[in-house]
Amino acid sequence: MNTIGTQDVGNGVNVQALLDARQALTAAPEAARFQWRAQCQWVNGTHSRTTVHGFAGLGEEHTHRAPFVFDGDHPEVFASQDNGATPVEILLVALAGCLTAGVATVAARRGVRLHSVKASVSGDMDLQGILGIDADVRNGFTGIHVAYEIDADAPPSDIEAIVAQSQKRSAVFDIVTNPTAVTVEVA
């Protein structure tokens, strides 16, 4: 059994704040409803620029410390300018970032000090889907693989359990493994 502690193990995660938030949001479920937003502007060709700044939660509006800007484009082999990562790569960024934040948080909650965490993420895709060549091939990834290399003060089985729990609590992992209703409209 893991000893659940709130002592600071130096992962830079404020465990007590998370535990307090969990308790507060259990008592006030409406404050737990958040909305995340992004504003996208087409630039040219396949290049677009998306800005993330405001979001809503805890019953009010918030902004990030500064606007964060993401350029999306296609690579030169697609006859594009390659001004940024492809949107599907940005999805891999999101998955890796979410799972790794989870690893740090769960480790801190379990009193496990992390020395280094590296993840290699790959998504396989058959372009016959998006090019409309074969109707039986889906547009999206046929599979995603994440490989973690973790150096921490814990036996391998505890590290595996931390990675497993991180997947269980990950928003992006849920979004990519389970269907989400999406509505797109033209104003």
Next chain:
Amino acid sequence: MEIPVVIIGAGQAGLAMSRCLTDRSVEHVVLERGTVAHAWRTERWDSLRLLTPNWMSRLPGHRYDGDDPDGYMSAAETAGFLESYGRSFAAPVRAHTTVTAVLPTPDGSLVETDQGPWRCRSVVLATGAAGAPHVPAVSAALPAAIRQITTLEYRNPDQLGAGGVLVVGASASGVQIADELRRAGRAVTIAAGEHIRLPRTYRGRDIHWWMDAIGQLDERYDQVDDLSRARRLPSLQLVGTIERRTLDLNALAAAGVQVTGRLVGVSRGRAQFSGSLANLVASADLKLHRLLDRIDEHVAAYGFKEEVGAPDRPEPTRIAPAPTEIELSRFSTVVWATGYRPRYPRLDASVFDRRGRIRHDGGVVEAPGMYVLGLPFLRRRKSSFIDGVGPDAHDLCAHLVRRLSRRQAA
């Protein structure tokens, strides 16, 4: 009619409480919609056996005394066991009495039934954890051509028409029904969400023997780190058979059952399954080995040697890459093995939380004099087992009697 205590339900929980009250000479009545052990007789599939070995059927003042302590009782045998329990102390059961509502009164409750009302100071809800099957919302999206059946209605493979079967849920009921349908020659897919994998035996003894021995089943509700999660855990992936075989996803896959992730949607004529199966399987294996580690530590600490076998750890769960979509035309039947929710008579709304679950502290409901018994992890990890409801009944009976005597003194 007036009586100090009304118990609703004459299953193991209601009878255990009745026995505790009888031992303390507290006048009470047990109201039962059918007859003793009604659900065990009418709401279980034909092949079902208890997940716990016979020797673990212990109730206050009663225990299994047959010649097969390591066997597993059938549902009918369990009903017989409970009937003889009720007879053993002449439990005051009113059969064929359906409680419709429990209303608060200034000094207790008014229990309304189809056979007239009872006024009481204390009421014990002992209708059990498996009152109504829980069917996820995705069921509404299935086409009418697919027959849907819950574990409460399922009896045997012959009951289902020809064609493939999708069993949703991989806890005890789901794996048992999937296995039985596959053995009957059916094409079976099982959709597995979070599950608890266990070997039937470890080091030569039943896994429940070990869980009892290491004290895991006695872990108390006020000692676990996350009680609401502990109360939501799915049932153990086990089956009670003569050969004491292990029934996990490996066994099902070897038998030719297709294993997929959790059923999460229906779209364009296809069932959609979660892509998170690999993680759930890895988590289940990790938790399994954590439990077996505790058992090995127990063996070492107590210096067991010849008494126990070698540490025969189960193989890792290996399942083929699972599809995330399957054409619904492959299924003629969907079996919902997705758990149960308790079912209560009409109660004052204040006793429920916003999710509709009854609020209680170890079985003590906030309404004065009201108790609930037989729910998962009510007071102990084993609370919903036949072997676990006795200690809970004992604790709550003490609380109930203290309260009654305090009121009398006042």
